[in-house]
Amino acid sequence: MLDGNSRQNLATFCQTWADPEVHRLMDECLDKNMIDKDEYPQTAEIEARCVRMLADLWNSPETADAMGCSTTGSSEAAMLGGLAMKWRWREKRRAMNKSADRPNLVCGPVQVCWHKFARYFDVELREIPMEKDRLIMSPEEAVARCDENTIGVAATLGVTFTCQYEPVEAVCRALDALHADSGLDIPVHVDAASGGFLAPFVDPDLVWDFRLPRVKSINASGHKFGLAPLGVGWVVWREARDLPEELIFRVNYLGGDMPTFALNFSRPGGQIISQYYNFLRLGREGYARLHGACYETAAYLGREIGRMDIFNVIYDGRGGIPAVTWSLAEGATPGCTLYDLSDRLRGRGWQAPAYSMPANRQDMVVMRALIRHGTSRDLADMLVADLRRCLDYFAKNPVLNPLGRREAGGYSHT
Ligand SMILES: *Cc1c(COP(=O)(O)O)cnc(C)c1O
DSSP states (O other), X not given: OOSOOGGGBOSOOSOOOOOHHHHHHHHHTTTOBTTOTXXXXXXXXXXXXXXXXXXXXXXXXXXXXXXXXXXSSHHHHHXXXXXXXXXHHHHHHHHTTOOOSOOEEEESSOOHHHHHHHHHTTOEEEEOOOBTTBOSOOHHHHHHTXXXXXXXXXXXXXXXXXXXXXXXXXXXHHHHHHHHHHXXXXXXXXXXXXXXXXHHHHOTTOOOSTTSTTEEEEEEETTTTTOOOSSOEEEEESSGGGSOGGGOEEEOTTSSOEEEOSSOOOOBSHHHHHHHHHHHHHHHHHHHHHHHHHHHHHHHHHHHHHHSTTEEEEEXXXXXXXXXXXXXXXXXXXXXXXXXXXXXXXTTTOBOXXXXXOTTOTTOEEEEEEOOTTOOHHHHHHHHHHHHHHHHHHHHSOSBOTTSOBOTTOOOOO
């Protein structure tokens, strides 16, 4: 009862609206354990079909026998992609009779799952710091961090902090050049948690997927823009040989011979079935229309926020995820920080997070609003009206004096 209202949560990338059929499917699938492929062979078949559909969507050269699986979300999927890269790198090192004890992974500003991967599996994370207005990885910065111990480059299609896409194609080209110059052949994994279910539908000409031979694996969250209910992610490898055989376990204690290569074992099957339902019900055209509407709403919100002089729009919803990211304009004197503003918006139920950027832009504080299916233009209008109301309130009741210092008695989030 005391939890927030999920549709007003502009912080989450996860799906917070589902049609009645999905509710019904989830109910009917309550007892289905997706790992038990002997008892639930049709759920297994549906999972396999989803993998093939995703391999096709991401332009895999091996759609018919694509290698991949469902997971609990992108975090687990990213771990599997990372593990495969680590195993392949180690195999290569051993074949050359070279040490394989200091693996590293090169990435831009990543979601926390990659920090977990690096720590849990003993891989050095070489995270490219932000620099002035460059808030994502650049091909030059990525290549500069690669060496013989690099298991791969993880590029993000929809960066958590800004919602921008990293330039996967340019990064691959730069790695091609590195390969030609130095012999270092570095694979790329794309963390397409959000973008994997957006770009193929609304920006099909953007080349980021298996059309690039260097992209060996891709993960995406079914429960984000895949429109499935919470609890499903996907990972797909380019070719069967990109997933080392040692990572696949075969068990027969549920009856039948079952290959398994996820971290988890028992898991509900309803999310997978709902994912398939959405694929069939919406098709490419349906996903394109739903997401297209979100992009229009995001562009509208970006324009409205851009019209408020005290804000500086950092990402306006174009070329990445349907979302808006903004900071305070230089010299603006709203009488509050973005943290105060976020707090005040909470009074109307909105969760619009304020947060600081990672290295080297910790000085920059931003607010971000995701636009998902279920965030209508009407809802966006109400958010804009509430934003204006909050700003009026702080103009009349500042918690900061014009020098940006807190009045006595004010509180601080830091
Ligand atoms: C959300 C997200 C993740 C984690 O995904 P879950 O599905 O929540 O486990 C990883 N990477 C990126 C870029 C994300 O946006």
